[in-house]
Amino acid sequence: MSVPAKRHHLPRPARIAGTVAAAVAASMIVVPGAHAAPAPAPGQALAAPAITRDLTESPAVAEAVVSLQATEMVYGSTGELVAAVGTVDGDPVTSGTVSFLLNGRTLSADVVDGSASVPVTTADFGSVHGYPLNTGGYWFRATYTGEGHTDAEASAKLQVSPADPALEATIAPEAVPGEAVAIEGRLTAQPDHEGQPQGSLQLVVDGEPVGDPVRVGDDGGFVTEFTAPESWQPGEHTVELTLPRHGNFNAASFALTTTVNPATSETVVRVQDAEMVYGSTGELVAAVETVDGDPVTSGTVSFLLNGRTVSADVVDGSADM
Known part of the structure; x- marks a missing residue:
């Protein structure tokens, strides 16, 4: 009688929740930010260095545009440089600064509502010796820098035009035909302007030049005189002092009035x-x-x-x- 062969049943392995693929996928979930492999347990071999990645998003940077226009000012006065700052889409930029470079000197201003401006003064942009900008053309540059926007710059021209001079003078209030009439005074710049006019003044009486031109001093001062014409009748008479164009100042003519009184009879x-x-x-x-x-x-x-x-x-x- 034969003995039946025994069948051996291997124990069934315990069911693992999920699949191996799912477990592997779960282990690969990465939260944005910097990550590195964990340190090995005691006795465990050191794993190969893990490659780290910074997945933090950088804020977007908008392209900025600086716009300038040619500007003009009068010699010795206070001018202004203005820069418009916007995006390529035409939206005004509301932060950052603009640095204005003129005559080798720089002055900065904050951007407010898409614009920045600085005054053109002798102190900020004049010569190193303290003189105003001479007449002529000057290129200036405006450079924008600000967070969230690209740097941008533009250039334009500043034109400085000649100024009109002024005269402070006195003439003898009364004139006698055939006798000398004195004039003294000083050439100056216009009120609230800088600079000192120079040159020579020509006296004009009854439409005709009289005597040689009178050179003014460094401070613009001068003294001159003329003989009242014998033809002057009683009443007011006007003489002129003319100044040709010189340096940073325009040509000018100044009128002065004196009076001839009636002749005195016995x-x-x-x-x-x-x-x-x-x-x-x-x-x-x-x-x-x-x-x-x-x-x-x-x-x-x-x-x-x-x-x-x-x-x-x-x-x-x-x-x-």
Whole structure:
């Protein structure tokens, strides 16, 4: 009788939740940021170095654009440089700074509502010796820098034009034909402007140049005189001082006025003895005329009597009281 062969049953392995693929996939989930492999357990071989990656997103950087326009200012005055700052889409940039480079010197300003500006003064952009920008053209550059935007720059031209000079002068208020009339004064810049005009002033009387041009001093001061023409009649007369274009200042002409008074003629006062009754009202009369016998029609006569003086106007060659 044969013995049946025994069958051996191997124990069934325990069920593992999920699949190996799922477990492997779970182990590969990476949270954004920097990651490195964990340190090995004691006795465990050191694993190969893990490659780290920084998956943090960088903020977007917008492209900035600087726009400038040519500008103009008068010599010795205060000008202005203005830069518009926006994106390529036309939106205004509201932060950052713009550095303006002019005449080898730099001045910065904050960007506000898409714009930045700086004043053009002698202190900020003039010469190293403290002089204003001379007349002429100057290229200037505006450079923008700011967080969240690319750097940008642009260039434009500043034109400095000549200034009008001013004159502070006095002339003798009265002139006598045939006699000298004095003039003195000083050339200056316009109020609130810098600079000192220079050059020579030419005196013009009745439309004709008189004498040689008068050179002004370093401070613009000058003194001159002329002889009042014999042809001048009583009344106001105007003379001119002309200045040609010189350096940073325009040509100019300045008018000064003096007055010729009527000629003085010899006057004769004639009076006659007067008589009155005690206690009554008497009268004093004076006749006023020229040596040629013409009546004088203006002026006053002062009558001195008993230590007291009373005056009366001359009317038609006579005054009385």
